[in-house]
Amino acid sequence: MQYVLLIYDTEDAGGREGLMQEYFAYTxxxxxxxxxxxxxxxxxxxxxxxxxxxxxxxxxxxxxYAETKEQLGGYYVVDADTAEEAAEWAAKIPSARFGTIEVRxxxxxxxxARA
Amino acid sequence: xxxxxxxxxxxxxxEKLSQEEREDWxxxxxxxxxxxxxKLAGGDELAPTRAATTVRVREGETTVTDGxFAETREQLGGYFVLDVDxxxxxxxxxxxxPGARHGAVELRPAAxxxxx
Numbered sequence: 001m002q003y004v005l006l007i008y009d010t011e012d013a014g015g016r017e018g019l020m021q022e023y024f025a026y027t028x029x030x031x032x033x034x035x036x037x038x039x040x041x042x043x044x045x046x047x048x049x050x051x052x053x054x055x056x057x058x059x060x061x062x063x064x065y066a067e068t069k070e071q072l073g074g075y076y077v078v079d080a081d082t083a084e085e086a087a088e089w090a091a092k093i094p095s096a097r098f099g100t101i102e103v104r105x106x107x108x109x110x111x112x113a114r115a
Numbered sequence: 116x117x118x119x120x121x122x123x124x125x126x127x128x129x130e131k132l133s134q135e136e137r138e139d140w141x142x143x144x145x146x147x148x149x150x151x152x153x154k155l156a157g158g159d160e161l162a163p164t165r166a167a168t169t170v171r172v173r174e175g176e177t178t179v180t181d182g183x184f185a186e187t188r189e190q191l192g193g194y195f196v197l198d199v200d201x202x203x204x205x206x207x208x209x210x211x212x213p214g215a216r217h218g219a220v221e222l223r224p225a226a227x228x229x230x231x
Contacts, residue, residue: 004161006191008184038157040196041226042119049202051209051220058210065123065221066187072223075119077159083168090170091177101170102184104191105162 002037002106003086004077008070009099011044022094030076030089037077045071070099077106117156117225118197118205123189124218126163143213151197151208158195189218196225 023041030036048064064071073095080086083105090101132140148155167183183190195212199205202224209220 002159004159004194006184038196040117040119043224043226045223047202047224049206049222051206051215051222052218053210053215058206058215060206064223065121065189065219066185068185070184072121074226087168087170087177087179091172096170096172096177099171100184103168103170104164104183105166107160107162 001081001083001086001108002077002079003083004075004104004106005086005090005093006072006102006104007074007076007093007095007099008068008102009073009095010069011071011073016098019094026092026094027076029092030078035078035080035089037079039074039076041074042072073099116199116201118199118202119223119225120195120197120205120209120212121191121221121223122193122195122212122214122218123187123221124192124214125188126190126192128217129192130163140213147211147213148195151195151211154198154204154208156196156198158193160193161191164190192218197222 027039045064050061050063050065052059078086078089080089086103090096090103093101164183169180169184171178197205197208199208205222209215209222212220214220
């Protein structure tokens with residue numbers, strides 16, 4: 001079963017020396033365990049744009065979908081045997097100590113539907 | 116550049132659809148994925164937010180709570196990873212994602228150093 005671990009944290013991460021090194025170590029551990037499917041750090045939410053199409057008209061607005069106190073800063077997709085295991089990997093993400101990790105199960109879609 | 120396209124839509128609307136209506140949406144997503152194939156680097160459909168949990172660690176203690184990070188009118192239901200040359204191209208592709216017609220697609224560029 002795959003889960004996406006969404007990392008929400010304040011973008012003003014001043015005073016957190018060594019956090020990047022902790023992320024590198026975490027990513028290495030996850031990779032070594034064979035549980036890492038994919039991951040990406042994101043540019044700050046100031047670069048976000050939201051797209052909507054209504055009656056054939058596309059509108060583009062600057063900013064993320066929701067203005068929140070903490071912002072989505074990156075994610076990991078992990079292959080875990082149980083929801084508990086996914087939560088354990090979530091708790092080890094360095095930003096779990098400062099922000100919030102949202103754990104979302106990924107739907108199993110038959111290969112032919114992914115086309 | 117890689118751009119994460121987050122698809123926000125009202126999941127209660129989805130749950131009210133018949134199986135036939137859902138199949139129609141899935142076929143629209145398959146058509147999008149087929150047309151955008153060379154520009155897609157990944158994507159997933161997420162289980163509904165009632166299955167979401169949030170994890171926080173404070174002073175060494177882990178707390179796990181039910182529900183998504185933020186309660187919003189629409190919910191994160193899935194995403195694509197777009198492999199495009201510009202944000203403009205990402206926006207053009209995003210407008211073709213079926214969910215853009217009833218919800219919103221949030222585009223988030225990935226940082227250059229891709230950890231994956």
